[in-house]
Each structure stands twice: as structure tokens, then as C-alpha cells.
Amino acid sequence: MIILSRRPVIINIHRVNALIARHLMSWPRSLERLADAFWWPTINLLIWGFVTVYLQSRMGGSTFFVNMFLGGLLLWTLVVRSQEDMGITLLQEAWDRNILNMFTAPLTIWEFSVATICLASIKLLLSFIWMFLLAWLIFSFNIFSFGWILIPFAIVLMMAGWSLGFIINGLIMQFGYRVQVFAWTLTLAIMPFSAVYYPVSALPTWMQTVSRALPTSYIFEGMRLGIQSHHLDFAGLGIAFGLDILYLILGMKFFSYSYRKAQKSGMIMKFS
């Protein structure tokens, strides 16, 4: 049995809905958040897209690079957006000086977490649809050509993003604005080990060891295997899923611990 809290975790759907409504109402009015969701992914897509078109022309028209780079980019977006939106939901409450209103309401940190995961998923879905359409229209790349395997790939990558989101939210709870930069940069720290655009074998030995401990590396390896040989690496998918569960539990425990620590240190008061 996994114990996340000393008391049974009961989620009140009304409070979750309230938090989701609060952020969905303010989201379209925020240029910064719209840029995070659409502008930066578009720029990334265009740059990588044209690089791959160039490489494709030099490699005699092989679609391997287009599939590998654009597939990698679109799937990596799932990690980045899942993680960033979780961190930014908490930071947004702090920046708006609304965090005391939220945490003096009966909202629990688990309801807050469920709401942030839902919000991240809704926003991610919109970002992903936008990027899929652009990649399809401009580069004739269809991510759904990977087939049904895309679904477990997406779930594993989103779960990896949520684990990182819990860690970031925990750090913000404990250390406040000093560590807010991690909300945008933590995924970059694991990106080289995730082997998004190259195989794990291209990494130095010590990096390969780290890479094997990350669920993301199995997905990108699996994606390349699928592109090259149309084979599916079920074992890799299973390991990735297992690692995700482990990191999600550790992330949630860290966030819960950090919240209790913030209550002891008075850090939550300092956000107002």
C-alpha cells in the first residue's frame, strides 16, 4: 500500500472544477501563457521542420529525419507542456497574490494537484492539436502515422511531465520565487539524457546510465525503432511506465512534504 498522506485522500470535484474554471477563464487573456502554449512551440516546429527538410533533400529524399525530428519535437512537447503548466498554475496564484485566498479555502493540495493535471492536459491537448496541424500542413508530417502506440507514448510522456511538475511545485513551496526559473528549465536538464533526437547509444557511458533511469528515453528509443523497423518495444514501454509510476509517487510525496514544510516555515504567507 502506498501512503501519500496520513489521512485518506478525498477529492472534492467541485473544488477541482472551481480551480480549473479560474484558470481557463484567465488563460485566454494572458499573452504570456498563450505564447507558452502556441508561439514558442510554433517557432520550434518551424526551425526543426526546415532543418529536417534540408537534411531530407541532402539524404536523397528519405523521410527518416523528418519523422525522427518532428516526431521527437511533438512528443517532447508533451513533457514540456505537462510540466510547465503544473508549475505555472501554482506560480500564477502567487503572482496574482491569490494564493492565500486559495489555500485558506477548503481546497486540499491533492485537489490542487488534480486540477493542475487536468489544466495541463487541457492546454496540452490544444497545443498538441495546433502543432499537429502545422506539422501536417507545412511539412506533411502526420504524427498519427505512428498508429495506436502514440496513445501509451503520450501517456508515459505526460506522466513524466507531471512528476517533474510535482517536483517544481514542491521546490516553489519550499523556496518561493527564488526557484521559479525551474518552472521553465527543469525539463531542459533531462532533455540531453532523454535522447529525443539521437539514440541513447550516442551518449557517453555515464550519460547512458542516467538515461536508462528516465522513462522518456525508452519512449524516444521506441519511437525511432518504430520509424526504422516498424517494431514496437513493449518491454521498453513497460519499463517506462513502471518508472513513471515510481517518479509520480516520489514527486507527489515530495510536493506533500514541501507543503507541510512551507506551513511550518510560513513560506505560504510570503507569497502575498
Next chain:
Amino acid sequence: MTQTIVDVRNLTKTFGAFSAVNGISFSIREGEIVGLLGPNGAGKTTTLAMMLGIITPTSGTIRMFDMDFAKHREDILTQINYSSAYVRAPWRLTAWEHLYVFALMYEVPDAKKKVEEMLETFQLTDIRNMLAGDLSSGNVARLNLAKAFINQPKLALLDEPTSSLDPDIADRVRQFIKSSRKEYQTTMLLTSHNMAEIEELCDRVIFMNHGSIIAEDTPEGLTKKLKSTKVHLMMKDGQKRTIAYCTTHKLPVSANDRFVIIEVKEHDVAKLLTELSDIGAEYTEISIEKPTLNDYFIEEARDH
């Protein structure tokens, strides 16, 4: 007999070596309005924060509605609400949306109707569609108060509810606070730096300094603890004799042009005036200034 809504026992909060709250105990009965006073750094905000669960006490217990806060946080927070002059509303939500979110959060029945009601009560109808980021500080304060009463709380914790409000709006808020208590028996614990407001609203005052409760009484009771009354005299004759009399009798005295102000115990005023008459002092005007809660605040803040 009215129910005890809040029961705080030996509440202590330390941050490292610094002690913010030192073993305070108090209780609040249903329908009571209690003022929590004290100079900056007295421990008021930390006490409120512990009552709201955003700071964990180092030791001691908080019981509300006969439940232990540590074990029944959500059950308790559903029945209370909070407003602070230092909290804002999300910049990119309209006044209506902000209230609606909290109506959903507190599971208010018929949420939209209740939001309309609160907008009207706090005279926010005209700005209902304005983004909170564009509101004046006075309007934000009203919006925060509307949020604090959206769930018709049994206990409202109000941190400086009328600061940054115009006098007429502040007066309306005070009338709302009174009517809320009268109609719904709402219990309130409020902090304020406006002593006249505390005197007007509060049944009882808890005075804190350096993390401890140093007095707990009615506003009138606290002012009675101050012994000196100021007697203002506009002198016609015998100003020097009056000052000499005060110096001899060790009464604090100050003079400015023809005015003399003497500090004397309230029950000694009649004796003072008689003796001044005996020494030939004559005055054309007299006013007696009784001590106020403001005087008590200043004296306690200075003494401790």
C-alpha cells in the same frame, strides 16, 4: 447559552530562535465580534494564519465548531472565510468571475444568484465585468470582502477589512458586518488599525504584543485601564499658579499660549477643579478628554 466557536489553547509558533506567538489562549462565542489588536510584529497575522491552516503551530491546539483544526481542516474551512487587505484577486479575472470561482469552491447553492447578491451588497455591480487587475485598491478591498462572505460563513476572519476604503464605503462595510452578525449570527475576528472602528464593532478586544496576549476586555474596559484623563483649560487668570500647583502635586501638565492641559485620574477631576478655584485660578473654557482605545493602544505599544 451561546456556543463556543473558537477555542485556542497554549498556541505557540516559533521560527528558529524567534518566537512569533507565545502560548496564547482565547475563545470566541457564537455571534461575537472580537478585535485582535496590537502593534506591527505583535503576532496577530501569525495567529490568523494558524487559524486558517497556512502556518502550522509549533505547539498548542485550535478547536473550531468543536473540532480539532489539525484533524478536520476541510470541514472547518468550509464554514469559515477570510479577507485581507494584503491579498488581491487574479488580475485577469473579472469581479464577477472571481466571486463565481469562490462560490464554486465553497459549494454555494445557486452560485450565480449569490454572486449577484454579493455584487449588489458591496456595490460592485458597476464594475462586475472589469478585470481585477484594473480595479482600484478600494474596489479590490470590497471584492475581497464580498468573497469573504460568499459562503455565508459561520466565522469570518477579517484582516484590516476597511483599510484603503473611502469613509462612506467603510461605513457601509461596518453596517454590513453588524447586519451579518444580527441576521446570521456570524462570528468575526478582525484586525484593524482604526481604533474607532474597533470600538464601534467589537464586543471584546484581545490585545497582543511580542507574541503574547497582554489584555483582553471590552473596548470600554480597556480604556478604563488608562487612569489619566486630560483636562483642557483656557485660562483667564492664574496660569502660572495653575502650573505651579500641578508641579507641586506631580501632575503632568503642558501649556500653550492661554491653554493648559493637565493629566489627572478621572476620579480626581472634581478635586483638581476645586483646588484650582481655591488658589484663584480662573478659566473661561473647560473640556475633559476621556482616554480612548487609541490612547490605550499607544500606551501599551510604548510600554512593552
